[in-house]
Amino acid sequence: MTATRGPAAAGDGARRDTVATVVGQWQAVRPDLDTGPMEIIGRVNRCAALLQQAEDAPLRRAGLSRPEFDLLGALRRTGHELTPGDLARETFSSGAAVTKRLKQLTERGLVERRGDTRDRRVAHLRLTDAGRDLVDAVLPEQLAYERAVLSALDRDRQGELAGLLGELLSRLEGHMRTVRA
Amino acid sequence: MTATRGPAAAGDGARRDTVATVVGQWQAVRPDLDTGPMEIIGRVNRCAALLQQAEDAPLRRAGLSRPEFDLLGALRRTGHELTPGDLARETFSSGAAVTKRLKQLTERGLVERRGDTRDRRVAHLRLTDAGRDLVDAVLPEQLAYERAVLSALDRDRQGELAGLLGELLSRLEGHMRTVRA
DNA sequence: CAGCGATTCTTTACGAGTAAAACACGTGCT
DNA sequence: AGCACGTGTTTTACTCGTAAAGAATCGCTG
Structure with missing residues (x-):
């Protein structure tokens, strides 16, 4: 019940992301809602969109x-x-x-x-x-590009993030299989 | 240089997710590549896809x-x-x-x-x-549904995940603004 | 071995997004 | 006033994905 707020953990000091802004707007207009889920789902969606856009660059060249x-x-x-x-x-x-x-x-x-x-x-x-040959030529470029983009996070954080996402994903996939939808 | 492998941290014991399988396949065929970025980007994309699919359910009803x-x-x-x-x-x-x-x-x-x-x-x-009225009626359902889906992760992990994603996102967004693409 | 249901893949009709051009207005310069 | 230029929005032409129907084939059963 104490949720509702909190980016929690993670050292502050970085710029506020757009999702935080959006969540703030919702809190102002509907303070009764627990907007916690947005902090994850909104960010996953936005990250996916930005990463894809970046990731597409080396592919388009090919x-x-x-x-x-x-x-x-x-x-x-x-x-x-x-x-x-x-x-x-x-x-x-x-x-x-x-x-x-x-x-x-x-x-x-x-x-x-x-x-x-x-x-x-x-x-x-x-x-x-x-x-x-095409795949073998493009994939390394692709990975290099991705590595550059992810360098926004230091190595330890990348590991943590991969681990948490993997945990979420494996449970989501398991759940999908049972719920069948 | 030590990267290449590691889901790192995060308590094991859960099922292997599809991204881990895919990464394993790449490692078998191209052991020379550092597939580290896939563990994050692949998972972000896949999570986004699954979460959207789930998230769409309450919306479609409306x-x-x-x-x-x-x-x-x-x-x-x-x-x-x-x-x-x-x-x-x-x-x-x-x-x-x-x-x-x-x-x-x-x-x-x-x-x-x-x-x-x-x-x-x-x-x-x-x-x-x-x-x-429609937004006000749908949003709480939406959030409840999202909360249920995310319950695959305990509260602490959700906080960590939100924090890491927020950090990544704010830097990505900052970077986009400077690189202008 | 004829026929029926299940499967594997392809085709069709359609909805949705995009980039680029078109359109409709303000703004400022001469 | 007249006119080029930038800005805000819509339109057009096209691509791509999907759902549903269609076509081909398999395998089982009577």
């Missing part, structure tokens, strides 16, 4: 959108062929979206498709040499 | 999308009229998107527009009574 790169990355990191369904699950997107992206990526010569001999409904996708 | 609610919320929390430009800045979306949303929301009778008497280019938007 002529790839993030979802496209996710798809190529899934093929690269698993190391074997995947079906469209696998790719949809792996990239958390709909089957239809995967179909469209695959169409473009095969046209660009980055992935190849091969029909299954046993079950003719399914296709197997793999990276072409060009696709593999 | 017939609102998240961006629509953000717009109404901006009007409610500032307490005064805003121009389309203000709303675009406040909700971090493009002017064009705001125009479209305003069109729908005014048609639904949730916001009203009033032309400026001095400068006839600008419009002033405010919530109608119905709009205000």
